[in-house]
Amino acid sequence: MLGLRIFRRSIFTIDCDKCGVRFEPGAGGVCVTCQRILCPQHLHGSWVRRMMVDVGAPAICVECRAGATRLG
Numbered sequence: 001m002l003g004l005r006i007f008r009r010s011i012f013t014i015d016c017d018k019c020g021v022r023f024e025p026g027a028g029g030v031c032v033t034c035q036r037i038l039c040p041q042h043l044h045g046s047w048v049r050r051m052m053v054d055v056g057a058p059a060i061c062v063e064c065r066a067g068a069t070r071l072g
């Protein structure tokens with residue numbers, strides 16, 4: 001039983017494409033623009049942005065937002 005718990009925990013982490021940090025999928029996610037898997041720091045940048053995504057805003061990463069003049 002103990003081994004199963006450790007296994008479950010280790011399988012539910014992914015690496016950030018930008019900085020390589022490990023995080024749980026619920027915390028970060030995939031940018032809809034560049035399709036990279038990013039940690040909350042690089043996807044959202046701030047908790048305000050993360051809250052917006054939680055309520056339905058598209059998940060666009062910090063870099064895409066910074067240079068996203070063609071998004072409309």
Ligand SMILES: [Zn+2]
Binds near residue numbers: 016019
């Ligand atoms: Zn990162």
Ligand SMILES: [Zn+2]
Binds near residue numbers: 061062
């Ligand atoms: Zn992006």
